[in-house]
Amino acid sequence: MELTTQQRMSRALGYPVEDPRQIPALNLAYVGDTIYDLYVRAYLIHTRPETVHNLHLLSARMVCAQGQARAFFAMEPLLTAEELSIYRRGRNAHSGTVPKNANVTDYRVATGLETLLGHLWVLGREERVDELMAVAVQVNEETGKEA
Secondary structure, eight states: OOHHHHHHHHHHHHHOOOOGGGHHHHHHHHHHHHHHHHHHOOOOHOOOOOOHHHHHHHHHHHSSSHHHHHHHHHGGGOOOOOOOOHHHHHTTTOOOOOTTSSSSSHHHHHHHHHHHHHHHHHHHHHHHHHHHHHHHHHHHHHHHOOO
């Protein structure tokens, strides 16, 4: 059986893989934010012959709270009841701060999505992350073309 990225990292770095239900929601969101960003950046470098500066500007539009909220609402009908519960756990966690360029609603939705992605990644559900991120990239690409 092939190891997941999480399992390979755990083995290489010597940390235990925890049950994601035991990890605080905002810690999962911390990891989920990186996963979201990695997928967007990987997509952009393979689809856009741009300078690094322009790639940064493109990714910033997709990974900002508004872009993540847009992605969540596109994928929401595809989520299971358990995934929606995990999303709500993250959305309802209060970090105490909201970036000045984001509204509170978008920021909380984005945090919920990041929590879900972090949870799935810790579980080793990489194929599910792939499916959800395909929706996220597609909806943000379509929105970017309209702008």
